[in-house]
Amino acid sequence: MKTRDKIIQASIVLFNEQGERNVTTNHIAADLGISPGNLYYHFRNKEDIILSIYEEYARNLLIETMPEVNPDVKPLDAIILYMDVVFLAMMKFRFFYSNLPVLLAKNPLLHDKYVEVQGFIAQRVSELLLSLRNANMMDFLDEDLPDIVSILRLVNTFWLSFYQTQNNDNEMNDAVFYQGVLKILVIIQPYISDEAKDEFLEARAMYRQRCQDSLKVA
Amino acid sequence: MKTRDKIIQASIVLFNEQGERNVTTNHIAADLGISPGNLYYHFRNKEDIILSIYEEYARNLLIETMPEVNPDVKPLDAIILYMDVVFLAMMKFRFFYSNLPVLLAKNPLLHDKYVEVQGFIAQRVSELLLSLRNANMMDFLDEDLPDIVSILRLVNTFWLSFYQTQNNDNEMNDAVFYQGVLKILVIIQPYISDEAKDEFLEARAMYRQRCQDSLKVA
Known part of the structure; x- marks a missing residue:
């Protein structure tokens, strides 16, 4: 799976489990074991x-x-x-x-x-x-x-x-x-x-x- | 009007006009011209x-x-x-x-x-x-x-x-x-x-x- 798609999939799971407002882009990057910079390469915020x-x-x-x-x-x-x-x-x-x-x-x-x-x-x-x-x-x-x-x-x-x-x-x-x-x-x-x-x-x-x-x- | 009631009335107006999540207790105190400490005397948060x-x-x-x-x-x-x-x-x-x-x-x-x-x-x-x-x-x-x-x-x-x-x-x-x-x-x-x-x-x-x-x- 491409990194972009992995970010989307992981975000859906985290948002559903923890509530969107409790999840930051740093949480998402950490969950995938990628750097925040890598995430920001794919998404602005x-x-x-x-x-x-x-x-x-x-x-x-x-x-x-x-x-x-x-x-x-x-x-x-x-x-x-x-x-x-x-x-x-x-x-x-x-x-x-x-x-x-x-x-x-x-x-x-x-x-x-x-x-x-x-x-x-x-x-x-x-x-x-x-x-x-x-x-x-x-x-x-x-x-x-x-x-x-x-x-x-x-x-x-x-x-x-x-x-x-x-x-x-x-x-x-x-x-x-x-x-x-x-x-x-x-x-x-x-x-x-x-x-x-x-x-x-x-x-x-x-x-x-x-x-x-x-x-x-x- | 008592200070407590004034805080409630001002809060309703500010929450309705600006959205609850955009209004802090400091905004409410400033709007009434009272100190944050005075507000906290009446409400915890x-x-x-x-x-x-x-x-x-x-x-x-x-x-x-x-x-x-x-x-x-x-x-x-x-x-x-x-x-x-x-x-x-x-x-x-x-x-x-x-x-x-x-x-x-x-x-x-x-x-x-x-x-x-x-x-x-x-x-x-x-x-x-x-x-x-x-x-x-x-x-x-x-x-x-x-x-x-x-x-x-x-x-x-x-x-x-x-x-x-x-x-x-x-x-x-x-x-x-x-x-x-x-x-x-x-x-x-x-x-x-x-x-x-x-x-x-x-x-x-x-x-x-x-x-x-x-x-x-x-």
Whole structure:
């Protein structure tokens, strides 16, 4: 692996384990056994590392692996696939989501990139919901769609922060993420049409089961 | 006003205007024209000031002025009154809400107090929703109530953070808060019963109007 990639990988691990604000570039260099000078050859500062992490990983994960509206994929499967992708990204970059407003405020380039990526995601979520409506699986008014999409993105983005504020333990496990998915399903549920209700409730039951199973493991 | 209260008032203003992490106890003392020693006579450190702010103001505002379930108050009016209270608190303590996970992680006493207050709020919101159901204005399953309450609290708590992450301007005005209230109304809307629909849509239209009016002023 190239040094640049090693720095990125080590930073993600350290940020997730210790919290981004507790990790300096010196910590990262020491962890890799390289000199601070070598690190600064690849990155100007910590903000630069965080920007690169967001660009190279979150963008790939969120955009390239995000399910496209596709006639071969059942619409409800597409939305479940999407939630898996979003929550997987959250788990992998939890340092990012647990301190998002501060990270963005400190780093205008990151903020611009984030707003751009979020615009893309909002567009994709809108398309997914519209495809569910076209398949007679959901029903909502056009005028409500932007608000529904905003609420889904807000709950996705801040689920982890909300969990952390509500609980005194800082342990993260799969159950935390399945609880987040279940919140998303509760938001969507009232818009599910009668003919899709059974399939939807099956999906919800599956996530409840996954959540319980991961609580047992934890 | 007592020095202790002056310190609290000045701190709220400085934290809101400049962001909590950019304000030191020395800034606060200088702003009031008192010595740092005088400030330390009243508070051990900045965390101590923030804890006192949360205890004395947020708790009063959120709990004592929070509408009780009361037969004299129409249930929908109670929920709207509640949203006004919550969003007023958010506006007054925006420094607190815009950096909540970090503030709580730094300050275990604040975290404990916050979890305690949130438990009270969750209880009160549950009671309000149940009173709406008893009045045949809402319909939801008992098993969904905790999730609905969580989603409402999550959106309230992180609406400001979400707005800040999505927008490059950091200006706060009433329109931002009315947009937050409108998100809450969208979440509630699917559960509103047919007989309460007209009254509900009237309330939603009123908040839309308020939002537009405050955009004109801004």
